[in-house]
Structure formats: structure tokens, C-alpha cells
Amino acid sequence: MKILLIEDEARLVSIIQRDLTAEGHELSIALDGTTGLQMALKADFQLIILDIMLPGINGIEVCRQLRQANTQSAILMLTALGTTENIVVGLDSGADDYMVKPFSLAELNARIRTLARRNGSNAPAPNLLQVADLVINTDERSVTRAGKTIDLTATEYRLLEFLVKNRNHMLSRIEILENVWNIDFNMGTNVVDVYINYLRKKVDKDYEPKLIHTVVGMGYILK
Template sequence: MKILIIEDDSTTREFVAKGLQEHGYSVDQAEDGKKGLMMALSSEYQLVILDRMLPYLDGMKVLAAIKAAQESLPVLILSAMDSIEDRVDGLQAGSDDYLIKPFALAELIARVDIIINRQRGLTSENTKLAYDCLQIDLRAHRVTCNDKELLLQPKEFQLIQYFIEHSEQVVSRMRLFEAIWSYHFDPKTNVIDVHVANLRRKLEEAGCTDLLHTVRGAGYVLRR
């Protein structure tokens, strides 16, 4: 899941990016409104976190342009403009949420999760995935194998979710890269292979053997 942060304050921007990355999200950053709008419209994101006071192009103009081009793309305003009028203006302009600075990172991440889950249409009926001996609870962020919980890193969780959603399909490294890692990540490295190997080891340790296979020259596949 990819998120774009448009924020001119580098300290805030890096703080938010680090917190979201540790939570398992891929994050791109823009330091001004003009660059941020270009990035928002030229790549695929699940959420934009937007400051209101930006150089080159005001945040409200960025919001209007994003919604005009991609109405379904969620935008969370993160701003020091904290009056009731400011918040109402932001929400009425089309933002999906409005969080005031200073803020608690835990609250920001909770709001991000809620927006993205809502965007994906997660309800109590479709927050659980299963394949063979594997079960995933997306809301609880929990994976079990033969009723034994797997302790997964954020990227490992995203990988197993992606594999289950695309079970029986051969998934290339590039598809995994595009779906899970930021475009700043170098696909020529072996990071994907390392994460898949760690995930396979944890599955096997929990008793889910012969599920995650390497297809030479093509990628990976989850199948019996």
C-alpha cells in the first residue's frame, strides 16, 4: 500500500514517513505543492497526506486538483490551521479527514488505517482471508497457520496477504515490487528474495510446508 506525503517541513515529513514505513506502508514524499500534485497524478497511491500551507502551490489547490482528476483517491489533511472554520473548509473541499498539528503519530496511523480499510471496502464480512492452512485477519493484523500465530514483519504480512489474494497465480518480482515496495526501492537488489525466504521459513516452522514455491525465471506462487 503506497502513501504520498506532501509536506514542506522536512522534520515532520520524515517523522511521518518513518512511522508509516514501520507500520508496513510504502511512502513517497514531496516537499512542495507543485511536485506533490505531479506525483499524485502520475503514480498509483492509496492515500495522500497533505499539508495546507505549501510552497509553489497551496494545499487547498492541490486538494481540488487531485479530487478533480481522481475523486476516489483519499486525502488526509495534516495542518497547523486548527480553527473550526479551517477544518470545515478542508472537509467541505473534499478531504477525507483533517488532523491538526501537533499530533500523535499513533492517532495519525490509526486514521490512515481507517481510511485505507474503508477505501478497500473492508467490512466485518471480508476482513478475513484464508488459503489451505493459512488464515489472515486484516483488522487484527494477524496471521495463523494451523491455528498457530505467525510473528511476521510488516513486509512479510503484506507479502502473505498478496500471495493469498493471488493464490494459484505466478507472481513476478516486479509485481511484488510495484504492489508492496516504494519506487525508490531498487528492484535489482535481493530484498524481495530475502523477505520471501524469511516468510517461507516461518510458514514451514509453523507447519505450512510446500505452500510458497519459487518458479525459476518467473517469480513465486502460493499453491498446494
């Protein structure tokens, strides 16, 4: 998830950065409201974590301006201001959720997951690889051809993904061994040929055009 953190407390920034990065999020940081507003308007963030008491423009005003600019990012306010009035003002300014400091990282991550589900329309498009009617969703590690799901083993999937990423490029057996099996020399094994045969039965046998081709004496090419 692409997240912008607008927070001026250096220690808290460090803690949140370490946690969210470990969770697999892509995090950008602004240490004041003015910079944060500019960053939020220029880039497409799925979530903005926003403190209220900021140098420059305060968080309430940042939130208002973002909503006036029709920013679709989810906004989570993190602040020490925890009265009912503060919470109402924050939510009325356009925030989607409000957390009061101090807070646990477990709760922060749970709130982020909830906002991600709620704002599913802002989720990043899936990472797709496509050749003809063969489609690989690398996020889900799923494969379809002509709209039909193709079930692959983990090794078959790695091999197919490598071929597709290098489509129209002839790959030697050694290149395939190095990248799919992490074997950096030819042990005289025919494992590549065996798995190419497995893939052909699943990906090519019942479909046209055929995608996996043998380059005699050299290797394989997907095109």
C-alpha cells in the same frame, strides 16, 4: 499501503517517514504542492497525506485539483490551521479527514487505518500465486485448490510457496533445504521427502491434475 506525503517541514517529514515505514507502508514524499500534485496525478496512491500551507500550490488547491481529476485516493490533511472554518474548507475541498498539528503518531496511524477500512475498494489487489486451480494468497498465507481451502502447517506452506514460485523448474533437495529450512548442506536428512509427501496428500491426492512431480535421482518439480 502506498502513501504520498506532501509536506514541507523537513523534521516532520523525517518523523512521519520513519514511523510509516516501520508500519510497513510504502511512502513517497513531495516537499511542495506543485510536485505533490504531479506525483499524485501520475501514480496510484491509496492515501495522500497533505499539508495546507505549502510552497507552490497550497494544499486546498492541490486537493481540489485532485478531486476534479477524479482521483480516488483517500486524502488526509495535516495542518496547523485548526479553526472550524479551516476544517470545513479542507473537507469541502475533497479531503476525507483532517488532523491538526501537533498530533501523536498513534493518532496518525489510527486515522490511516480508519481511512484504509473506509476506502477498501482502493486497497491493493492481494498477491496471488496460481498454478492450474491451486491458488496461494501470500498476503494471508492461505491456500485453495478448486476453490476449497487447504490447511497447511507453517513449514508446508513455505515449501509449497517455494515450489510454486519456481514452477516448471526442477529443484534439488539441497536447493529446497537451503530455501525452506535454511540448511546450506545435505545432512543426510529425508525431511524434504517427508514434507513433499505431506503436501501431496493435501494438495494433490484428491485433485487432478497432479502438480508435484518427482524427478528421479534429482529432486522435485511443480508444474
